[in-house]
Amino acid sequence: MTRRTTLLRNLSIVALLIAALLQVCGALTVSPRPEPVSAGGLAPEEVHAGAARGIVDRLQGHYRQMRFDDSLSEKVFNRYLRDLDPNRVYFLASDVAAFDRYRLLLDDQLRRGDLSAGFDIFNLYQQRVGERLEYLLARLDEGLDSLSFDGSDSVLLDRSEQPWASSEEDMDDIWERRLKNAVLTMRLDGVKDEEILTRLERRYSSQLNRVQQNASEDVFQIYINALTQTFDPHTSYFTPHTSENFNISMSRSLEGIGAVLQAEDEYTKVVRLVPGGPAAKAGQLKSADRIVGVGQEDDEMVNVIGWRLDEVVNLIRGPKGTEVRLEIIPAGSASEHSTREITIERNKVMLEEQAAKKQIIEIPGTNDSVERIGVIRIPAFYLDFDAYNRGEPDYTSTTRDVARLLQELNDEEPAIDGLVIDLRNNGGGSLHEATQLVSLFIGGGPTVQVRDARGRVQVERDKVPGTLYSGPMAVLVNRFSASASEIFAGAMQDYGRAIIIGDHTFGKGTVQTLLPLGHGQLKLTQAKFYRVSGSSNQNLGIVPDIEMPYLIDKEDIGESALPNALPWDKIDATAYTPQFNLTPYLPSLRELHDQRLAVNPEFIYVREQLVLLEEQRQKESVSLNEEERRSEQEAFEVRRLAIENTRRKAVGEEPLKDMAALRALDEQRSLDPENEMGDSDKPDPYLQETGAVLADLVRLLQNRQVANSEGKTAQE
Incomplete structure (x- = not known):
């Protein structure tokens, strides 16, 4: 065989090998780009x-x-x-x-x-x-x-x-x-x-x-977020402009209305209100409301349907003391065209306005006894990071404020019989503060587990010896209690330190990190929170021991309502020692609770409203016949008025004459929001019932102590 023939044969073999390799590894070839469906238009930069x-x-x-x-x-x-x-x-x-x-x-x-x-x-x-x-x-x-x-x-x-x-x-x-x-x-x-x-x-x-x-x-952001949010709803791409807005919203210098917003379909939706912010104080804007128009003072209302979230935020944001008008579709509205206009004065969201506060409520008992229940309301888990990192001894923090309030409650004469930690509408905040707050009540042990993408688990622990309060406790939560609130409530439930009362919490049990890019930044979900028992807070949230009805649609609010939310799961429990077993008391507490709710006009009202709203939500279509539609609306309004007047009669208030009076009352309610700390004349039914459940627990514990004491005496 000649040298040339050998060379040709070798080249042929190499060619065949390359062809075979390309056939097996098709990924090495670049597929031809399909012809575009539409001509012209926008193109990537x-x-x-x-x-x-x-x-x-x-x-x-x-x-x-x-x-x-x-x-x-x-x-x-x-x-x-x-x-x-x-x-x-x-x-x-x-x-x-x-x-x-x-x-x-x-x-x-x-x-x-x-x-x-x-x-x-x-x-x-x-x-x-x-x-x-x-x-x-x-x-x-x-x-x-x-x-x-x-x-x-x-x-x-x-x-x-x-x-x-x-x-x-x-x-x-x-x-x-x-x-x-x-x-x-x-x-x-x-x-x-x-x-x-x-x-x-x-x-x-x-x-x-x-x-x-x-x-x-705009197109790049929408398209890339279709990718990122396929992973989970909290993984998002921010363009350089939206990154700037995000960073501003993280600082305390933001002047606006104090609302967390998100884009949903063509609308800007209210996720939650920032405690202490202008919107929360005004009481007119609610979670799950959709903003369709923004107006500056007396200027013409600007329609913002289809606008980017950052553009809507820019319109709403403005100097302290100025007013912004919002056209909103109220949460639960059957039509996107049933809107109302509200006005909010812009202001700064101040740290001190999110500070924990205390009060004492008195719950009547048997034989003219009264149980004194201390209440500490925590709107957010806050920490002055700058002062903390500088080592300043008097830095502001949730745990420090609660410790001071606990000391004041402990010094009360007569002493309090139980303690309620009110976490309603607390959307979270500092993980450090959530774990430190747990330490005030458990006297040592793990507080939460964090699992990363590689499966590695880190356990956060209580590093503060002793407890500041060891008496009977309840934690009051609702659907807007999220993240750090769920970490605290979950730990209290696992340790048997408190009864959890209220509604299923939000279910936010994931950890995000901001990663810089050459163009914008990426908020990436990299870990999940787990309770010391091994159960995840994610998706399921904290399931209360004692439930109360709320006018909240869980299919619209909460982690489980978000597309591609990470699922609930469980890992191994970490080594911890429950301090009390409240389970044997729950059947009696639930029975007494149900008996009160069955005759409480406020909760009867909420349950009847829930039935009415659920009927509306189940409607798949509405008639376009004007006469029929008017008839349906009148029937709906008759039921609404009847529900309202049943409550009013039960609490000794004058019944309303017609729907015009009810609409006026609805408007008045939005302008005069209920003060949840009890400073208004009207008691907070949820807080009162939580106090009643805790008072029941106090009496059950006292009866058990008496029984144990009598049994011991009999044995002696």
């Missing part, structure tokens, strides 16, 4: 590709440990479509079929920093939104008389699980019904047709103008 690759790299450290494969690609694809068109009222079925070419390609593209699929989908979305808004404006140009309200038509309230419209005609029908519902809702609220026309034209024109102002940065 050069900096976005690098940021995307950096985000993909850092997501490898997420607690969930998801692989970048076809399964993830499909999840991101579905999430992106849901984020853009949650109610399936913009994309046609043919659009979604055209997008299907991207379904299994997104993982590969994102790893390379290729954002073409996300921008292609968004460009068509933007076109479709514009078409729909132009359709609505054209119909309004024809006048409201062109709309018929005497047929048998109805409108679906939730189309998220409905098929995509198959044609332009089907889409026109969907939007015709939505327009008629908007008009009818406003008519039933007493708005005149001329004003309805003006409001709707202003709203749709504003939305159309906003859609046309979208920039590449």
